[in-house]
Amino acid sequence: MNAKFADKLATTGFIAVALIFVAILASLFGYILVQGLPHISNSFLTTPSSIVRAGGGIRDQLFNSFYILFITMLFTVPLGVLGGVYMAEYAKPGKVTDFLRICIEMLASLPSIVVGMFGLLLFVNTFEWGYTIIGGALALTIFNIPVMVRVSEEAIRSIPRAQQEASLALGITKWHTIKTVILPAAFPGILTGAILASGRVFGEAAALLFTAGLSTPQLDFANLNPFAANSPLNIFRPAETLAVHIWSVNTNGIMPDVKEIALGGAAVLVISVLLFNIGARFIGKIIEKKLTAGK
Amino acid sequence: MEAAQSTAKTRLLKKQRRLGSEFRGRLLVMTAAIIIIISTLSITAFLTAKGIQTFINGDVGLSEFLTSSQWNPTAENPQYGALPFIVGSLSVTLLSALIAGPLGIAGAIFMIEIAPSWGRKVLQPVIELLVGIPSVVYGFIALTVVVPFIRNTVGGTGYSMLAGVIVLSVMILPTITSIATDAIKSQPDELRDGAYALGATRWQMIRKVVVPAAKPALFTAIILGMARAFGEALAVQMVIGNVRDMPGGVLDPSATLTSIITLNMGHTTYGSVENNTLWSMGLVLLAISFLFILIIRYLSARRNA
Amino acid sequence: MRKTKWYILIICLIATVGMLAACGNSKDSGASEKNNGGGSDSKEETKGESKSLAISGSSAMQPLVAAAAEEFKAKNPDADIQVNAGGSGTGLSEVSEGTVAIGNSDVFAEEKEGIPADELKDHKVAVVGMAPVVHPEAGLDNISKEDLKKVFTGKIKNWKELGGKDQKIVLVNRPDSSGTRATFVKYGLDGETPAEGVTEDSSNTVKKIISETDGAIGYLAFSYLTDDTVKALSVDDVEPKDENVQNGKFPIWAYQHSYTKGEPEGLAKEFLDFMMSDEIQSGLMKEQGYIPANKMEVERDAEGKQTEIKK
Numbered sequence: 015m016n017a018k019f020a021d022k023l024a025t026t027g028f029i030a031v032a033l034i035f036v037a038i039l040a041s042l043f044g045y046i047l048v049q050g051l052p053h054i055s056n057s058f059l060t061t062p063s064s065i066v067r068a069g070g071g072i073r074d075q076l077f078n079s080f081y082i083l084f085i086t087m088l089f090t091v092p093l094g095v096l097g098g099v100y101m102a103e104y105a106k107p108g109k110v111t112d113f114l115r116i117c118i119e120m121l122a123s124l125p126s127i128v129v130g131m132f133g134l135l136l137f138v139n140t141f142e143w144g145y146t147i148i149g150g151a152l153a154l155t156i157f158n159i160p161v162m163v164r165v166s167e168e169a170i171r172s173i174p175r176a177q178q179e180a181s182l183a184l185g186i187t188k189w190h191t192i193k194t195v196i197l198p199a200a201f202p203g204i205l206t207g208a209i210l211a212s213g214r215v216f217g218e219a220a221a222l223l224f225t226a227g228l229s230t231p232q233l234d235f236a237n238l239n240p241f242a243a244n245s246p247l248n249i250f251r252p253a254e255t256l257a258v259h260i261w262s263v264n265t266n267g268i269m270p271d272v273k274e275i276a277l278g279g280a281a282v283l284v285i286s287v288l289l290f291n292i293g294a295r296f297i298g299k300i301i302e303k304k305l306t307a308g309k
Numbered sequence: 310m311e312a313a314q315s316t317a318k319t320r321l322l323k324k325q326r327r328l329g330s331e332f333r334g335r336l337l338v339m340t341a342a343i344i345i346i347i348s349t350l351s352i353t354a355f356l357t358a359k360g361i362q363t364f365i366n367g368d369v370g371l372s373e374f375l376t377s378s379q380w381n382p383t384a385e386n387p388q389y390g391a392l393p394f395i396v397g398s399l400s401v402t403l404l405s406a407l408i409a410g411p412l413g414i415a416g417a418i419f420m421i422e423i424a425p426s427w428g429r430k431v432l433q434p435v436i437e438l439l440v441g442i443p444s445v446v447y448g449f450i451a452l453t454v455v456v457p458f459i460r461n462t463v464g465g466t467g468y469s470m471l472a473g474v475i476v477l478s479v480m481i482l483p484t485i486t487s488i489a490t491d492a493i494k495s496q497p498d499e500l501r502d503g504a505y506a507l508g509a510t511r512w513q514m515i516r517k518v519v520v521p522a523a524k525p526a527l528f529t530a531i532i533l534g535m536a537r538a539f540g541e542a543l544a545v546q547m548v549i550g551n552v553r554d555m556p557g558g559v560l561d562p563s564a565t566l567t568s569i570i571t572l573n574m575g576h577t578t579y580g581s582v583e584n585n586t587l588w589s590m591g592l593v594l595l596a597i598s599f600l601f602i603l604i605i606r607y608l609s610a611r612r613n614a
Numbered sequence: 615m616r617k618t619k620w621y622i623l624i625i626c627l628i629a630t631v632g633m634l635a636a637c638g639n640s641k642d643s644g645a646s647e648k649n650n651g652g653g654s655d656s657k658e659e660t661k662g663e664s665k666s667l668a669i670s671g672s673s674a675m676q677p678l679v680a681a682a683a684e685e686f687k688a689k690n691p692d693a694d695i696q697v698n699a700g701g702s703g704t705g706l707s708e709v710s711e712g713t714v715a716i717g718n719s720d721v722f723a724e725e726k727e728g729i730p731a732d733e734l735k736d737h738k739v740a741v742v743g744m745a746p747v748v749h750p751e752a753g754l755d756n757i758s759k760e761d762l763k764k765v766f767t768g769k770i771k772n773w774k775e776l777g778g779k780d781q782k783i784v785l786v787n788r789p790d791s792s793g794t795r796a797t798f799v800k801y802g803l804d805g806e807t808p809a810e811g812v813t814e815d816s817s818n819t820v821k822k823i824i825s826e827t828d829g830a831i832g833y834l835a836f837s838y839l840t841d842d843t844v845k846a847l848s849v850d851d852v853e854p855k856d857e858n859v860q861n862g863k864f865p866i867w868a869y870q871h872s873y874t875k876g877e878p879e880g881l882a883k884e885f886l887d888f889m890m891s892d893e894i895q896s897g898l899m900k901e902q903g904y905i906p907a908n909k910m911e912v913e914r915d916a917e918g919k920q921t922e923i924k925k
Contacts, residue, residue: 017512018510020510020513021512028422029424034412039435046442093345096338096340097342100338116602123539123598125542125570127540127591128595132355142713165491168491189335190330217444220444228676229680232687262673280446283442383790384807452822456826550812551789571815572815575699576791577726578707579728582727583790
């Protein structure tokens with residue numbers, strides 16, 4: 015009886031927590047969207063930002079955010095997944111593995127501002143790249159690796175061992191098993207991790223202030239030559255992302271519509287992440303279907 | 310005869326190719342691990358080298374830096390005591406972990422054990438999305454909502470450690486929850502079925518079986534949340550008040566290491582004493598993060614033993 | 615394997631592209647190989663026909679310089695100017711190291727530690743005035759300099775002591791290293807150290823705090839005094855206005871400096887000349903709330919000595 019009562023009480027408690035959650039999330043979202051949506055218009059998304067006058071848009075910043083995210087993920091996903099595979103499959107208990115785990119935890123706990131300063135000294139000054147997309151992406155990669163490794167590792171560990179043993183028993187080598195059995199099975203979990211990491215990349219400002227900079231050249235979207243200074247694809251150009259833009263207009267913007275731009279930008283940011291998530295899930299589902307059908 | 314030979318040949322070739330790919334795979338995975346180690350080591354080395362400059366140049370004594378609560382770099386006789394910021398950073402981090410840790414784990418349990426479909430369909434996407442809300446936006450919202458709320462209920466300016474803790478708790482909640490969810494989800498169903506078979510209620514099953522089994526991973530979730538709180542700069546800086554005095558209570562404005570670094574880094578010139586002390590604060594941040602990790606590792610090792 | 619192969623290929627590609635771009639960035643196209651990629655003395659290079667110029671420094675100046683760069687680019691489409699913020703310290707450091715061609719600062723280079731000020735050439739592009747600013751309901755219009763010092767050093771704790779409302783005074787400060795704070799302390803408080811108070815770097819945030827908090831006082835550049843959410847105080851009965859700064863009556867003001875390493879050349883010189891042209895000084899500067907440097911009737915040196923400009 016007592017145990018039953020405790021069970022009911024606990025369930026009520028958990029439901030209350032979930033409700034608190036929903037309340038927090040809903041109010042945050044409600045605030046951002048209700049306040050921000052009225053400022054989003056076609057021209058807001060398609061005009062370049064203005065420094066002084068009201069009515070500037072966020073076209074270039076939005077593009078920069080996605081582009082930096084893309085480049086960062088090019089580095090992060092392979093490194094993170096391979097790191098996760100190492101931790102889950104190849105790591106023998108011992109000093110090296112322990113050390114690697116400590117390394118990953120340390121990377122995870124690095125303050126973003128410090129990563130930014132590291133990037134400033136290494137990429138901006140030592141390599142003499144100046145403020146660049148690639149510098150920003152590398153700084154963000156440092157951030158994201160721990161999340162990616164951890165999630166990949168957990169996803170791999172949560173696969174029933176039976177599947178793997180069956181494959182190994184058939185005389186298929188370990189690496190081949192990882193490629194054909196383990197990674198496909200762990201894919202949904204890894205995808206979740208990638209989304210989680212993407213979200214952080216999207217919202218990161220502190221590390222990018224010092225690496226990708228606070229300015230964007232006048233982008234010419236017709237110029238797709240990645241070596242031209244004004245080409246959007248050039249990875250050696252400075253790039254202010256949307257999150258950095260929100261911070262910078264808040265900090266020292268003198269245009270009359272600072273608050274509107276900040277709120278509009280925040281709403282765009284949130285909606286972008288939303289679309290990104292939905293897209294990733296959708297693609298993940300399709301891939302999963304293909305993989306399971308192919309077996 | 311010939312046919313048999315050729316199949317043997319192809320089998321042999323195949324095997325060799327397999328082994329080759331096996332070697333390549335191992336190499337790839339090892340490379341990734343090595344890159345991770347190298348980048349960590351280089352950042353650590355770099356931060357340490359930068360951070361100890363202050364003390365090597367003899368500008369500031371280590372004991373003054375760590376134990377004096379007087380910070381006044383622009384006075385006639387500059388003082389560089391970083392203790393208030395160290396205390397500030399530790400306090401906000403621990404307090405927000407105390408709030409967000411239990412909440413996040415409870416949320417994760419709700420999503421997996423209590424109402425899986427509801428949790429998966431509603432909570433999961435929203436939480437993933439919340440991770441994507443940039444700290445700047447949290448700071449901005451806190452500035453327009455939390456600070457006035459505190460100001461109107463308890464008086465003062467509203468800029469306080471409490472505001473910082475509230476922002477950080479909300480900020481790290483999704484991080485903790487999503488990782489805790491993965492941890493609880495990865496517990497095998499046999500555990501649950503076994504507990505039910507022995508006549509346990511759901512609560513007993515959660516409390517005595519699932520949570521203990523997932524403990525190390527749950528701690529990891531909290532560490533990562535704490536790390537995020539500890540390293541968070543912009544949002545905290547916007548609401549905590551950045552006062553250089555020792556924090557007296559949660560309602561007083563205070564400062565954290567990160568907020569002082571972000572406030573002053575751009576204004577100071579490379580190599581000046583003040584700039585070097587900021588790097589020393591970065592080193593302190595790193596050292597304390599490291600300490601956190603060691604403590605938690607020790608705890609989880611003891612629990613598992 | 616195929617997937618991983620792809621990744622390696624992509625990373626290699628990126629690395630190669632990076633190398634190429636790094637070289638391409640810092641060589642005249644078609645020029646001979648240089649070992650270090652050249653361009654390390656100053657980031658001003660000639661690429662084919664477009665020229666690039668890197669500027670960094672004071673975040674307070676960034677909007678002004680970036681807007682001027684936009685106008686400059688409209689006139690010279692092949693010029694590529696990158697304006698980055700990062701703070702006065704960063705700007706001075708980077709210009710002395712040669713990472714950027716122009717470093718912006720809101721204090722004299724002489725006032726910053728570890729900067730070889732004698733190697734740098736100072737271009738005073740604009741002037742900015744700052745005023746003590748209070749919550750609109752404090753009930754004051756004017757404050758004497760002595761009282762201002764007492765307020766900021768914590769000797770006066772309530773506005774009613776100065777004939778204002780019965781409101782506790784709440785100080786809003788800037789970070790130790792900020793140029794705005796240095797200027798205010800030097801010319802508003804005659805060098806006295808302010809007491810502790812909420813500290814914010816961003817002028818917008820400071821303005822917001824002052825407008826929302828009863829009894830708050832802080833200091834802001836004139837360009838932020840565009841509405842009546844906060845109240846700017848006269849100091850010793852001198853109103854915080856552009857003309858009072860220009861004629862030397864209002865004490866709290868500072869130059870906005872653009873520093874170059876040695877004499878500016880090429881695009882850097884063109885751009886600085888453009889900044890000093892009437893078009894910018896009387897157009898953009900006014901629009902952004904700055905005081906044109908070429909309209910000043912007084913001048914100051916790095917020690918803060920003020921003298922009349924002889925015309």
